[in-house]
Amino acid sequence: MKQAVTFESRHSAPFGRVSRCRRTSLALALACVFSAWFLTWAAGPALAAPKSKEITSVDSIRRFMEKGQALFVAGQYVKSAEIFEAGYELHPYSAFLFNAGVAFEKADRLEEALVRFKKYVEVDAHAPDHDEVQKRIVKLEEAIAERAAAEKAGKKVKPAAVSQEESATKSLVVIETEPPGATVHFYLQVAGDAPYQADGENANFKLIQTATAPVNASLDVGRYHVAVDKFGDFNPSESDLEVLSGRVHQLKLNLSQGAFMAYVRVSVTPKNAQVYLDDPKREKPPWGETVPHGELVQTGQHTLLIAAPGYVPVTRTLELTHGQKEDIAVTLERVQFGTLRIDSNAPQINVTVDGRVAGTWTKGKPALLVENLSTGPHQVYVSAPGRKPLSGTLTVPKGQVQSVRANMVVTPPRGAAWTQAIIGGVLLGGGIYFGLESNRLYDELNNDHNAGILVRDDSRGTKGKVYSVGADIAFLGTAVLGGLSTYNFLKDPLPPSTFEIGKVREFEALPKANDEGAKP
Amino acid sequence: MSVTNRLVPLCALVALSLGCSWARFDDVTDNPPVERLKAPSSTSSLGLSLAAHTGAMGSSLVAAASDRIVLYDLGSGTTPSTTATASQSCVGDNSCVLARGLASLKSPALTNDIGCVAYGMGMLTESSGTVSGKLWLFCDGAERRSLDLPASMQTWLSNRALTNETALYLGAPHSISALVAAAPEASLAWFYPSSSPFAFELPSLPDGKKPGRAVAVIPHDTGYAVLVSSMTTDELWLYAVDSTPSATLTGCIQGPAQFGRLLSTGNFDGDGIDDLLVADGTTVYAIAGSSLVTFSASSITECTSVASLQLLATASCANLKDVIGCNSQPFASAITSANLDGTGTDELVIGVAEAVVRGESAAGAVLAYTLENGTFVVKEGLFVSSAAGGDRLGTSVAAVPAGNLERIAAGAPGDNSVMEFFCNSLVPAESKVARCP
Numbered sequence: 001m002k003q004a005v006t007f008e009s010r011h012s013a014p015f016g017r018v019s020r021c022r023r024t025s026l027a028l029a030l031a032c033v034f035s036a037w038f039l040t041w042a043a044g045p046a047l048a049a050p051k052s053k054e055i056t057s058v059d060s061i062r063r064f065m066e067k068g069q070a071l072f073v074a075g076q077y078v079k080s081a082e083i084f085e086a087g088y089e090l091h092p093y094s095a096f097l098f099n100a101g102v103a104f105e106k107a108d109r110l111e112e113a114l115v116r117f118k119k120y121v122e123v124d125a126h127a128p129d130h131d132e133v134q135k136r137i138v139k140l141e142e143a144i145a146e147r148a149a150a151e152k153a154g155k156k157v158k159p160a161a162v163s164q165e166e167s168a169t170k171s172l173v174v175i176e177t178e179p180p181g182a183t184v185h186f187y188l189q190v191a192g193d194a195p196y197q198a199d200g201e202n203a204n205f206k207l208i209q210t211a212t213a214p215v216n217a218s219l220d221v222g223r224y225h226v227a228v229d230k231f232g233d234f235n236p237s238e239s240d241l242e243v244l245s246g247r248v249h250q251l252k253l254n255l256s257q258g259a260f261m262a263y264v265r266v267s268v269t270p271k272n273a274q275v276y277l278d279d280p281k282r283e284k285p286p287w288g289e290t291v292p293h294g295e296l297v298q299t300g301q302h303t304l305l306i307a308a309p310g311y312v313p314v315t316r317t318l319e320l321t322h323g324q325k326e327d328i329a330v331t332l333e334r335v336q337f338g339t340l341r342i343d344s345n346a347p348q349i350n351v352t353v354d355g356r357v358a359g360t361w362t363k364g365k366p367a368l369l370v371e372n373l374s375t376g377p378h379q380v381y382v383s384a385p386g387r388k389p390l391s392g393t394l395t396v397p398k399g400q401v402q403s404v405r406a407n408m409v410v411t412p413p414r415g416a417a418w419t420q421a422i423i424g425g426v427l428l429g430g431g432i433y434f435g436l437e438s439n440r441l442y443d444e445l446n447n448d449h450n451a452g453i454l455v456r457d458d459s460r461g462t463k464g465k466v467y468s469v470g471a472d473i474a475f476l477g478t479a480v481l482g483g484l485s486t487y488n489f490l491k492d493p494l495p496p497s498t499f500e501i502g503k504v505r506e507f508e509a510l511p512k513a514n515d516e517g518a519k520p
Numbered sequence: 521m522s523v524t525n526r527l528v529p530l531c532a533l534v535a536l537s538l539g540c541s542w543a544r545f546d547d548v549t550d551n552p553p554v555e556r557l558k559a560p561s562s563t564s565s566l567g568l569s570l571a572a573h574t575g576a577m578g579s580s581l582v583a584a585a586s587d588r589i590v591l592y593d594l595g596s597g598t599t600p601s602t603t604a605t606a607s608q609s610c611v612g613d614n615s616c617v618l619a620r621g622l623a624s625l626k627s628p629a630l631t632n633d634i635g636c637v638a639y640g641m642g643m644l645t646e647s648s649g650t651v652s653g654k655l656w657l658f659c660d661g662a663e664r665r666s667l668d669l670p671a672s673m674q675t676w677l678s679n680r681a682l683t684n685e686t687a688l689y690l691g692a693p694h695s696i697s698a699l700v701a702a703a704p705e706a707s708l709a710w711f712y713p714s715s716s717p718f719a720f721e722l723p724s725l726p727d728g729k730k731p732g733r734a735v736a737v738i739p740h741d742t743g744y745a746v747l748v749s750s751m752t753t754d755e756l757w758l759y760a761v762d763s764t765p766s767a768t769l770t771g772c773i774q775g776p777a778q779f780g781r782l783l784s785t786g787n788f789d790g791d792g793i794d795d796l797l798v799a800d801g802t803t804v805y806a807i808a809g810s811s812l813v814t815f816s817a818s819s820i821t822e823c824t825s826v827a828s829l830q831l832l833a834t835a836s837c838a839n840l841k842d843v844i845g846c847n848s849q850p851f852a853s854a855i856t857s858a859n860l861d862g863t864g865t866d867e868l869v870i871g872v873a874e875a876v877v878r879g880e881s882a883a884g885a886v887l888a889y890t891l892e893n894g895t896f897v898v899k900e901g902l903f904v905s906s907a908a909g910g911d912r913l914g915t916s917v918a919a920v921p922a923g924n925l926e927r928i929a930a931g932a933p934g935d936n937s938v939m940e941f942f943c944n945s946l947v948p949a950e951s952k953v954a955r956c957p
Contacts, residue, residue, distance in 0.1 A: 438542075445548050448905035450957040452553040452943035456602075458906045461549040468542035 061091045062248050065172065068099060069246030072169060077107035081116075094124035095218035098133070099169040099246065105140070106167060108159045110147070114140045127218060128186070128208035136166070170218045171247040175226060177213040182231035185210045189223040196225035196240060221245045262320035265294030266304065269331040273308035274510070280305055280315065282510070299324070306330050309507030310338075310399030334398035338375050341401050341505070343367040346384035346408035353380050367403070382406045382497070390497035403502030409494045417488035424481030431474030438467035553943040553955045554904050557592050557929075559585065559936045560604045566590060567931020567938045569854075570918035571622035573696055575635040575660040579921050581929055582637040582658060583938045584622055587611045589639045589658055592938070594920055598953040600940060606662035608639070612684035616642035616656060619701075621734075621916075623690035625657065627697045627714040630667065634659045638690050638699055641669060643677060653677040655701065655712075655719075667699075667712060670719045676706040691735035691747075694785050694794050694857065694866075698744060704732030704751040711737075711746055713765045722746065722759050723769045726821060729753060734783035738794045740813045747796060747812070749780030755823050756780040756798060758815055771817025773807075775826040776800045778850055785809070786857020786866035788832050788891050795832055797857065797868065801850040804870060806832040806891070835868055835889050835896035843885040843901040848874035853884075853912075858919030858926040860888060860946040867946060868896055869928055871914025877907040884913030886930045888944060900944045902928060911935040925951055 064087030071080035081103035088096035101116030117137050121130055143160050150157050175184050187196065187205040196202055205225055209217055213228070220243070227238040243249060266275050266288060277287035280303060287304075288295070299320045307313035311332035318326060342351055343361055351358040353370055361368035373396040382390040387408035396402055441464035448454040559566040565586040572581045578596035582589050590607040594600040610616035618640045626635045636659035644654045644666060653674045654666035669677065680686070689702045697714035700722075709722040709731040725731055730751040738745040746759040746767065756773040773779075775798065782799035786806075789795055793809035811830040817823075837846035845851070854871035861867065868889040877883035885903040889896035903913060916931035920940060928941045943956035 442544060442548065445545065445905065449548050449553060452941065452945075452956060453903055454549065454552040454905045455554040455556050455939065456549055456552045457556055458549060458552075458904075460905070461545045464545045465542040468545065472542075 061087065061093070061172070064091070064096070065099075065246060065248050068096075068103070069169060072099070072103055072106075072246065077103040078109070081107065081109075081112070085116075092123070093172050093216060093218065094120050094127060095170040095172045097123065098218060102162075102167060102169055105160065105162050110140055110144050110160055114144065124218065126209070126211075128188075129220060168221050169246045170220055171243045171245065171249060173217045173219050173224075173241070173243060174248070174250040175211075175213055175215045175217075176251070177228060177231070179232075180213050182213045182234070183210060183229040184213050184215050185227040185229070186217060186219070187225040187227065189225065196238070219243045226251065262299050262324040262326065263294060263296050264302075264304075264318065264320065264326045264328065265292055266306065267292040267327070267329045268306055268308070270308050270311065272506070273306055273311070273330075273332060276305040276307070278303050282307070304328065306332065307510050308332055309510050310334060312399075313510075334375075334400070336375055336398060337372050338396040338398060339401040339507070340370040340373060340378070340380070340394060340396060341367045341403045341502075342370065342380075342382070342406060343404075344382070344384065344406040344408050346387050346406070349382050349384045349387075349406055349408060351380065351382050351406075353378050355379070355381075369401075380404075380499075382408065384408045386411055388494070388497040390499065392499050394499065394501075397504050399507060401505040401507065403505060405500040405502060407498045407500050409497045412492055412494055414489060417485050420481045420485035420488060424478045424485055427474045427481060428478040431471045431478055434467045434471035434474060438464050438471055441467065551955050553941065553957070555600055555602055555940045555942070556904070556935075557581070557583070557600070557602050557938040557940060558604075560590060560607055563588060563590065563607070564936055565933035566936045567916055567933045569619070569621045570916040570929055570931050570938065571624040571637045572918045572920045572929060573624040573626055573635040573637070574921045577660070580635060580660060581918065581920055581938065581940070582622055582624075582639065583916075583931055584618055584639065585933075585936075587618075589618070589622070589637070591658065591662060594940065596923070598942060598955055608656075608658045608662075608664055610640045610642075610656070612682070614643045614682045616640045617682045617684060617686045617688060619688040619690045621690055623692040623699055624696040625692055625699050625712075629715050629717050630699070630712055631657065631659060631665065634661075634663075636660070636665060638667075638692075638701075641673075641677075641688055641701075641703075642682060651678070655699075667717060668719065670708070670710045670721045672721055673703065673706060673708050673710065676703070676708065680705075687732060689732050689735050691737055691783060693737040693739045693744070694787065695739060698737050698739060700735045700737050700746050700748070702732040702735050702748055704730040707731065709735065709746075709748045711744070711759075711761060711765075711767060713744065713761065713763075714739075715763070716765065720765060720767065722748065722767045725750065725757055725769070729755070729757075731757065734780055736783035736785050736796060738785055738796060738809045738812055740793055740809075745809070745812045745815070747783055749783060749798075754779035754800065756783070756826075758812060758817075769820060770815055771820060772823040773798075773826050773829060774823035775805070776803070779826065781850065782852060782855050784855045784857060786868070788857070788865055788868070790865045797855050798826070799850070799852045799855050799870075802836060804835040804852055804855055804868065804896075806834070806868065806896070808832050833891050833894055833896045835870060835898075837872070838887055838898040838901070840885075840887075840898070840901035842878045843872075843887075843903060844876040845872040845885060845887060845901070847876055848872050853915050854917040854930075856917045856919055858888075858928060860925060860928070860944060861890075862923075862925035862948055862951055865891065866919075867891075867899070869917050869919065871917040871930055873912040873915040875903075875914065877903045877913075880907050880909040880911075882934070883907035883909055883911045884915065884930075884932060884934070886914045886917055886928055886941070888928070888946060890946065899946055902930070902941050902944060904932075904939055908935065913939060923951070 068080045068083035081100040084096045084100035097116050097120040101113045104113035117133055121133050147157050186209040188208045190206045191204040196205055222243055224241045226241050228236055230236045274286040275288040275293055276282050302318045304316040312335050314330055347363045349361050358370045359368050375396050375398045377393045377395050380394045388411050390406055441460045445460055563585045567583050569584040577593050579594040581592045581594055588607050588609045590604040593605045610618045623638045625631055625638050636657040638657050640656045643651055645651050653669040655669055657665040659665050687704050691700045699712040702709040707730050710719040711722055712719050731748040732751040734749045736747040743763055744761040746761055747756055749756045754775055758770050759767045760770045761767045778801040780798055784797040785794040787794055788806050789808055791810055795809040796807040796812055798805045808830040837851045839846050852870045853873035856869050857866035858869050859866050870887045873884040874882050875885040877885050885901050887898050888900040890899050911932040912934040913932040914930050915933050918929045919926040920929045931938050942953055
């Protein structure tokens with residue numbers, strides 16, 4: 001019985017490198033662990049070197065390749081070429097020779113480039129690009145001849161034009177198997193984005209090289225599929241590989257015999273979910289920290305806990321049999337609460353949410369977190385000494401943190417208004433007094449007039465006039481100051497305090513296991 | 521509408537309702553019922569005495585100050601000149617001493633029918649060097665005139681240095697056609713009948729009694745009844761002057777303390793003969809003039825009690841709403857008669873200089889009485905709205921002719937002013953002027 005188990009594994013790596021491994025196994029033959037343990041920068045034996053030569057000094061190889069590539073990218077082609085050559089001297093891999101040739105060509109030192117390319121085809125006669133490099137050699141020889149002729153004719157020599165395709169450096173790919181001796185095939189993806197299908201036609205992939213592991217290949221930039229043939233008791237294995245410029249890729253294939261296992265792959269939305277296998281209390285590191293995540297697992301009953309910050313965790317129970325492949329796709333639902341993260345431009349603010357005191361935030365301290373708020377709108381009131389109070393409705397997202405900055409605008413000073421109001425009040429009081437006194441004196445004079453005893457120059461007449469004028473002036477002053485005071489009380493040249501809605505952030509951590517309320 | 525816009529009209533409304541316009545004070549004071557006649561500069565104690573008469577330009581009022589007399593042309597309307605038209609100095613030396621009371625005088629023989637006021641006496645040095653004693657008149661047109669003093673007075677004056685202490689009392693009938701004068705220090709009284717510019721001496725009082733303090737004249741068909749009070753006793757001596765003219769002492773009238781301290785005349789009973797007003801310390805008596813004209817005592821040395829005479833009425837002090845007149849001692853400081861209501865009879869006007877007005881001591885007031893059923897009834901208490909303590913309004917009173925009635929003028933030497941009252945409750949409605957309510 002032949003059972004296909006497909007799984008994917010993604011590892012973060014420098015330069016965003018991605019490898020994809022695909023394995024086909026016979027259920028009763030072997031368990032093949034095709035683990036892309038890591039893709040790293042490693043040195044391996046030169047392609048021209050004896051295949052038995054052990055891969056050593058990985059760090060040294062990596063440093064030469066990295067440094068040369070960095071200089072190359074920086075446009076320091078001669079220095080780059082020198083570094084690649086120095087690397088070749090210590091670690092005789094043909095990729096160094098090719099890259100040195102490219103660097104010399106970019107530096108317009110065609111003769112030196114020609115020497116490196118010729119040596120490359122000499123030491124790596126089975127290179128997949130052997131024919132292309134031969135053509136490049138011819139082209140270089142022609143260019144050198146033309147240049148010599150031009151120089152002889154006294155013409156100005158133009159720098160050699162190097163196409164972008166020709167400017168690409170090679171990378172070193174090291175494939176190791178445990179045990180060694182397996183046959184390895186390199187397929188280059190020449191068209192489309194469709195992945196390699198183990199049982200399909202794969203017209204968009206071209207076989208470029210076959211070798212016996214351990215194998216060291218100098219490969220151009222591109223997407224490859226690496227296939228390992230059936231070897232002894234071991235099932236065949238395969239993997240996708242994306243080769244980047246000027247890198248060292250190392251791939252180890254562990255072909256080991258053992259018990260029959262099942263394969264579980266978990267795809268979760270969101271991507272930052274963590275998967276815990278048989279660890280409901282999350283006491284151990286996650287079984288898978290990035291998703292999709294797949295691994296061979298022992299047969300039997302297992303419990304998967306899938307959790308992500310801001311989401312309702314999900315628990316799944318699995319019953320696995322030998323060789324069973326289980327694809328689990330889970331879309332987590334957001335929790336029905338969220339957090340408001342509030343800070344301000346004011347030195348200190350007091351925050352009330354839905355009429356309840358939420359806390360005080362002081363400048364220099366972390367933003368105030370108002371947690372466990374039900375999703376949806378909430379009435380938020382913010383006050384600060386000397387600032388205009390702020391009130392508004394903020395919407396709390398599901399399972400996320402809504403950042404809010406309270407831009408508290410300074411309350412305009414009301415000193416002038418108060419002064420005017422007080423003076424106006426005093427004037428009003430004075431006006432009323434003067435007015436009443438004026439009226440009293442007028443009544444007295446009028447009564448005396450009616451009694452026939454009023455004399456023209458009665459001093460109360462003058463006094464009454466003064467009081468009347470005083471009252472009128474006081475009332476006028478009251479009106480003016482009252483108006484000014486009112487205006488100054490109402491005048492507000494500054495804008496109101498506002499909420500500045502910031503980005504919505506994800507929860508940074510999972511809640512404690514006891515609080516998460518996992519649901520099946 | 522904003523709050524500010526609402527406040528502005530509100531404040532304006534408040535201002536209008538409470539502060540209002542100051543012009544209303546002008547409205548009420550521009551045409552007051554009382555005019556203050558202002559004293560010229562360098563004049564003090566204006567209003568010590570008053571005399572009024574009708575001249576060519578209407579009513580004239582002469583007020584005595586401490587060392588001069590001041591003439592005011594009150595005109596015939598209701599807008600008198602409140603500033604003095606002219607003044608005549610009388611500084612209290614030999615050239616002039618002021619009389620204790622002024623007396624209006626107007627007759628063809630005495631003043632060429634020009635309205636004058638007799639105000640004092642003194643020695644006149646003619647351009648020829650002749651020195652003679654004169655009774656000074658201040659006449660319309662600010663003309664100073666004089667009447668000769670009788671021979672005995674001339675002699676007395678020639679031997680005297682006149683001072684302000686030298687007393688001269690003058691009296692004229694209500695018709696101002698004759699004049700009686702008395703100089704107590706000289707123990708002389710003399711009389712100017714309307715028909716002659718020459719004075720003749722009145723017989724001396726018996727027992728060396730000095731004439732003076734107050735004098736009065738009651739004209740009648742055949743002559744005059746001249747009344748001279750005694751300076752030292754509470755007696756009033758009565759002379760009968762005929763058309764000769766000659767004077768006969770016909771008797772005396774005796775009354776309570778200070779009886780005869782003030783004299784005046786007026787027509788209260790409507791019989792055509794002026795009646796006599798006599799004041800003592802507390803009471804003003806109105807004695808029928810007809811009884812005095814025919815008065816003939818059985819004995820010159822024995823005075824008749826005032827109570828036994830034909831008294832028309834007596835007036836005593838009164839306390840009114842704003843005037844406390846009964847604290848004064850003596851009660852009356854000046855008396856006169858005035859036809860305030862335009863009827864044929866006069867009303868009694870008493871100046872009470874010591875009256876307390878609105879709490880102001882000695883602010884002074886003028887009380888007006890009408891004779892009703894044999895009793896003087898106080899009808900009016902006049903004072904000024906600006907009354908102040910010590911004004912002593914009512915130190916002098918005078919009746920100012922104003923058409924068919926008379927107005928009251930009162931001196932307030934403490935205020936150095938004279939007040940003309942245009943209104944009182946006795947003025948009939950048809951005679952009220954715009955100044956009156």
